[in-house]
Amino acid sequence: MLSELAPNHYFSGVALTRDLADDLHSFPSSVSSEEIWEKTVETIARIPEIIATWILEYLPDSQNFRLLALHGPSSFQIPETVSKYSLPCYHVVDSNMIFEMNLVGEDSFFSPLTQVLSEKNSIMYLGYPIRSDIGTVIGVIGMVVEDKFKHKFKNLKLIDVIADQLSQELIRFKNQNLIAETLNTAAFVKHSLAELFRLLSSTTNNLTEICRNYLQTGTKLFGLPLGLIASKIGDDWEYSLVEGNVHGIYEGQKFSHVESKFLSGSAVPSAIILKEISLASEGNVREHLLEVGVSSLMEFSLRVHNQTIAILGFYGLKNQTIQSVELFQKVFELMGIGLANQIEKHNINLLSKIVFLEKDSSNTR
Missing domain, CATH: 3.30.450.40 (GAF domain)
Known part of the structure; x- marks a missing residue:
């Protein structure tokens, strides 16, 4: 003591x-x-x-x-x-x-x-x-x-x-x-809204050009190196447009409905984001994407006339994660809704490389 x-x-x-x-x-x-x-x-x-x-x-x-x-x-x-x-x-x-x-x-x-x-x-x-x-x-x-x-x-x-x-x-x-995060968020929102306004204000009638502009803008906004538009063709799918030079992913690549594993297919437009693909989530990701090292993803169902006609997606590679999930989701959903509206506005059912809308079975009889 x-x-x-x-x-x-x-x-x-x-x-x-x-x-x-x-x-x-x-x-x-x-x-x-x-x-x-x-x-x-x-x-x-x-x-x-x-x-x-x-x-x-x-x-x-x-x-x-x-x-x-x-x-x-x-x-x-x-x-x-x-x-x-x-x-x-x-x-x-x-x-x-x-x-x-x-x-x-x-x-x-x-x-x-x-x-x-x-x-x-x-x-x-x-x-x-x-x-x-x-x-x-x-x-x-x-x-x-x-x-x-x-x-x-x-x-x-x-x-x-x-x-x-x-x-x-x-x-x-x-x-x-x-404070830094708030300023960065404000800057990102301001830049995102400006980019979305630019996309929606486009006067081109070329649907391929419109879609490619969305892909190029998305890869830059979200900092993800791979952007895809997968179109539904009958019961199967194909990558109609690819933004990003990733070996093993190419335009015209087809895969079956069983292989599709798209995460977003609900009637209510909403983005599905996997900030980091883990062993638990690999079952929901296409095998060929896992093979090229996709480590995170954002997918949004493009719906026209109440049908899912395509999927807009952006993907991280080689252990790249998505940091601002909540913020990215809002911007991504606005982008997807805007693209779907532009497709519907142009009322284009068939494009040389992109098949968006299935023909009504009544037209084929």
Whole structure:
């Protein structure tokens, strides 16, 4: 008990405490957030018995953590984005309190740290919440320490000061990102509406040219390298127009109704977006698209006279994901509705390369 109250070399007025405090107040205002994260974990790591430490931003919408900084042995790594329940840091979020646990038997991320200790001592996890100005957890300071963590309560007082400073910085960081995202969204919406107006204002009567303009515009707007219009021909389909030089996908390529696997076929016009094609969703994607490395997709059914006559689609390749699903969906749906209306306005049933409308069976009798 007396040893806890007595001055020690961790918290004497001339030793580590003052040095660490100086570190905390030494960041100039011009330093970026990324530098502050790195310098902070370096500061925390100077506390004896701390083997590794990291800072995570909590992303409640996706139930993930995003790694901001990590300090520890090179063998110890945490992915840039990690699901909430993959780390014991989730206990900190759920309880809004400091959390500790013994890591004996824990594999996953922590097994490399057991090799750092010269003796076979067990190691512990300590998690400290970074709270917003209304008290919700917006981040976590994670630490792996030796089980005989000396002066834990005094050390946690220092971590508390660090957490307060990180809270201010993380709030500023989130606000900056929100402002940047809002500005980017506004710019994208403005540009998208201008492009849609340009497409709808086209005076050409060449339906192939109209469709190709939509494909070219879509690939640029959404940043996806492959655009397709697949037309229904009888019971089968073909790629009537292809935008993007992708080996294995070409105009005139035919595939059966069984192979089609189009995700959008409802009577209500709506876009279907797979931001990332996973093993679970591969069954809904055409095999030849998987073979060329399609990793994300956007598809919209073009309906004329209450019939699905074609599919407008844009596709990412080689692990490319779709970031702004909600925003892209609205713009994409407007684009698809606009193209369907232009097809209906031109009332063209048959084009040299594109068959959009099936002839009524009554006309063939």
